[in-house]
Amino acid sequence: MLMIEFDRVSRRFGQQDALRNLNLQIDDGEMALLTGHSGAGKSTLLRLLLLLDRPTGGQILVDGQSTKQVQGNAVGHYRRRFGVVFQEHRLLFDRNVRDNIALPLEIAGFSLHDTNRRVRAALDKVGLLAKERADPNGLSGGEQQRVAIARAVVARPEFLIADEPTGNLDPALSVEIMTLFEAFNQVGVTVLVATHDLSLIARSRHRLMTLAAGQLMQAGVA
Amino acid sequence: MTQPQKRDQGHWGAWAAWRAQHRAAASTSWQKLVVQPVVTAVTWLVIAISLALPSTLLLTLDNLSAVAGGVDRSPQLSVLLTGDSELPVAEQLQRILKSWPEIDDVVLLDRELALSQFIQQTELATVVGSLARNPLPHTLIVMPGPALSAAAMTELGQRVQTLSGVDRVIVDTRWVARLETALQAGWRWVLALGAVMLMGAVLVLGNTLRLAIEARKDEILVVNLIGGSPAFARRPFLYLGLWYGVGGGLVAALLLMMMTWWMAGPVNTLFLLYESPQTMRAPGAFYPMSLTVLGGSLGLLSARLAAGRYVRQLVSLASSQNR
Ligand SMILES: Nc1ncnc2c1ncn2[C@@H]1O[C@H](COP(=O)(O)OP(=O)(O)OP(=O)(O)O)[C@@H](O)[C@H]1O
Ligand SMILES: [Mg+2]
Numbered sequence: 001m002l003m004i005e006f007d008r009v010s011r012r013f014g015q016q017d018a019l020r021n022l023n024l025q026i027d028d029g030e031m032a033l034l035t036g037h038s039g040a041g042k043s044t045l046l047r048l049l050l051l052l053d054r055p056t057g058g059q060i061l062v063d064g065q066s067t068k069q070v071q072g073n074a075v076g077h078y079r080r081r082f083g084v085v086f087q088e089h090r091l092l093f094d095r096n097v098r099d100n101i102a103l104p105l106e107i108a109g110f111s112l113h114d115t116n117r118r119v120r121a122a123l124d125k126v127g128l129l130a131k132e133r134a135d136p137n138g139l140s141g142g143e144q145q146r147v148a149i150a151r152a153v154v155a156r157p158e159f160l161i162a163d164e165p166t167g168n169l170d171p172a173l174s175v176e177i178m179t180l181f182e183a184f185n186q187v188g189v190t191v192l193v194a195t196h197d198l199s200l201i202a203r204s205r206h207r208l209m210t211l212a213a214g215q216l217m218q219a220g221v222a
Numbered sequence: 223m224t225q226p227q228k229r230d231q232g233h234w235g236a237w238a239a240w241r242a243q244h245r246a247a248a249s250t251s252w253q254k255l256v257v258q259p260v261v262t263a264v265t266w267l268v269i270a271i272s273l274a275l276p277s278t279l280l281l282t283l284d285n286l287s288a289v290a291g292g293v294d295r296s297p298q299l300s301v302l303l304t305g306d307s308e309l310p311v312a313e314q315l316q317r318i319l320k321s322w323p324e325i326d327d328v329v330l331l332d333r334e335l336a337l338s339q340f341i342q343q344t345e346l347a348t349v350v351g352s353l354a355r356n357p358l359p360h361t362l363i364v365m366p367g368p369a370l371s372a373a374a375m376t377e378l379g380q381r382v383q384t385l386s387g388v389d390r391v392i393v394d395t396r397w398v399a400r401l402e403t404a405l406q407a408g409w410r411w412v413l414a415l416g417a418v419m420l421m422g423a424v425l426v427l428g429n430t431l432r433l434a435i436e437a438r439k440d441e442i443l444v445v446n447l448i449g450g451s452p453a454f455a456r457r458p459f460l461y462l463g464l465w466y467g468v469g470g471g472l473v474a475a476l477l478l479m480m481m482t483w484w485m486a487g488p489v490n491t492l493f494l495l496y497e498s499p500q501t502m503r504a505p506g507a508f509y510p511m512s513l514t515v516l517g518g519s520l521g522l523l524s525a526r527l528a529a530g531r532y533v534r535q536l537v538s539l540a541s542s543q544n545r
Contacts, residue, residue: 050447052447052540073451075449076449076450076451076454077449078449079447079448079449080448080449082449084447084448090440090443090444090447092440092441092444093440094438094441095250103444103445103448103450104448104449106242106243106246107243107445107448107449107450107451107454108239109236109238109239109240109242109243110239110242111238111239111242112242151448
């Protein structure tokens with residue numbers, strides 16, 4: 001089943017097209033890598049999908065529904081279907097690991113009991129159960145990124161979106177992070193990862209989409 | 223298809239979720255206060271002072287108004303006769319005045335009687351005894367009929383003044399009128415002062431909150447990114463404002479108790495001077511409660527203004543800039 005569709009999407013900044021008449025489909029349960037040189041429009045594409053930005057042309061459909069209609073309070077509900085991991089992991093450094101991961105559950109309004117249970121389950125999945133009460137400032141880069149992934153998946157989103165999730169990490173850690181994404185994809189989460197880490201792309205068995213000049217160059221299994 | 227995520231919320235419900243969110247926001251905001259004791263203490267004190275000062279004055283005025291209102295207002299004239307008017311003259315004047323339709327009763331204070339009372343009260347017998355003659359005049363206390371206006375009283379006093387043998391007429395209710403005028407001026411002054419000080423409190427509070435929000439702008443951005451509503455992003459700051467305000471109100475109540483205790487002495491002396499039987503009232507429950515509610519509302523209002531604007535700015539910035 002088709003979940004995400006970009007239909008001739010353009011995003012123009014002044015005279016420059018970041019995306020130009022881009023067509024793209026991602027199926028339910030699929031895992032895809034998005035690549036392209038710096039400035040190719042990867043972040044722009046993800047931001048459009050998250051409604052952090054709006055297209056200047058065309059439309060984006062999720063579950064067959066145009067996101068044009070998603071406005072106001074509906075934006076929050078829409079975004080909660082996505083788990084998001086960015087290169088700057090954007091943890092909150094004024095609270096411990098547990099409270100960072102609990103934030104999406106708080107937003108969704110889970111009870112304290114359910115929250116605790118789910119936070120521990122998410123920490124277990126990323127292998128950081130021992131760090132539940134730790135201060136994020138004291139964690140390594142890889143550990144911080146895994147906390148960010150735990151936060152992204154704790155509310156069991158339908159989609160997992162990552163923008164350069166391995167940018168700051170050494171190759172071994174990058175592989176570890178990708179393995180985590182694959183594990184989530186295995187249990188049914190649709191995963192879209194933007195990266196220009198060639199070693200990751202080379203090792204991936206997943207669909208690869210390459211952006212150039214604001215358009216998709218090739219779509220296929222690498 | 224992953225199982226969608228509303229699932230195990232069924233028994234939980236929107237109301238409970240809302241409560242859980244508020245509890246979380248309230249307690250994390252309180253923790254923020256606790257880890258910054260100096261900022262918190264200074265903010266509480268600033269709010270407390272700007273609330274306590276006008277309310278102490280208000281309480282004092284309240285007490286004084288009770289004096290002005292509680293005094294027996296039936297006006298009377300004290301008619302002092304000239305020193306050479308003897309008792310028969312005084313008695314004749316008493317009869318004349320009694321016959322006037324607007325006058326109810328006239329009491330004669332015999333100057334010999336008054337002198338002996340004075341000697342008794344002051345134990346100045348030897349001093350007074352050495353005087354050649356009684357320095358006190360005969361005095362008539364004139365009690366007009368009820369419902370005589372202040373203007374009519376003054377006019378009556380002027381007419382009595384023209385009678386022969388009369389030295390001076392004192393309208394005894396003047397001090398009440400004077401006190402009332404002074405109190406009215408006092409009310410206005412306190413209201414103006416109160417308004418200015420409240421404005422100061424809102425500004426200080428708004429600034430403190432703005433700094434707190436700026437320090438936590440990452441939180442607002444993350445909340446926005448992962449699907450929290452602007453209301454959710456604002457909530458911790460509203461509670462922060464509430465705690466600042468309520469704390470400030472409680473400290474203000476404490477200050478108010480201390481200041482009334484401190485002012486009770488002079489105010490009670492004032493009561494005595496005006497022959498009022500009462501003593502300064504303690505603030506009771508009304509003032510501390512109003513102060514706490516007022517402080518809390520100020521805090522909420524300031525927070526709503528500061529957070530509302532800032533959250534909107536940050537969110538629209540996040541949506542328009544490339545990250
Ligand atoms: N807010 C903006 N204002 C102006 N130009 C922008 C804005 N956001 C993106 N762009 C431009 O759009 C183009 C695509 O940017 P984008 O960030 O999507 O690239 P990217 O593929 O993510 O690059 P990188 O690999 O370096 O992260 C760039 O040329 C960029 O300068
Ligand atoms: Mg980018």
